Amino acid sequence: MCTAMETVYSDMDSSSCDYFMHDDEDSCSSMHASSPSSSIGKPNSPASDSQGPCATDMGQKKRRRGRARNEATVHVVKKNRRVKANDRERNRMHSLNDALETLRTVLPAFPDDSKLTKIETLRFAHNYIWALSETIRIADIEQRQNKSRADASLLLPSTCVIDAPSPGSDACSWSSSASSSSSSPSYCTSSPSSPAYDCFAIRFVFLQNICTFFPTHTTPTRSPLHRS
DNA sequence: TAGGCCATCTGGTCCT
């Protein structure tokens, strides 16, 4: 159980309580108000505060020396706590940077491109996901249209496997990481109104989405997909 | 040299 006073004095290390026990009466009463032993049975009792270790016949010199040691100890404890907190915060930021670096590796990038900044990475990822979603949506629409066309003409299109557009063949100079979709082959025919045409159309739309929307959502000075 | 980006420190707040 944590009392309000204990919360207030949470910065004070429990190992330094011995020094408070030998401190002067003011600080001693305040500490005893927060100590479990003094609060049990008699919460906030002035009588109990005036009794016990504080009401001893210690000399002034001993009290002063005790306070000095206590302040020094509290200072050291606080400093150690701060050092530990700084270390944790550093590690936390490092893990955050690692996650950002992982995100960079799955985003399309040019080989000679300079590293995306943090904000650029996040914005690019946002637009990249949006473009992918948009491409899937358009592909779904196209597929349904083709199916209805096929049903109407009672023609079953023959299938074949096409290669993905070679890197650099489009306006965006697509990187190898971005063309990873070629690993999942597309089945199509050669007719302009066929799935083959749709495959290219979908990729075109996707690349257009990336090229069109990414720069408008990033800082005007740096747009990775449009750098020379 | 100004401005952008980054790492780190720090104190406050919230959560477990």
Next chain:
DNA sequence: AGGACCAGATGGCCTA
């Protein structure tokens, strides 16, 4: 009680 998270401050590095 201690850790996680957050935002502000600060100083270093780099580039136009």
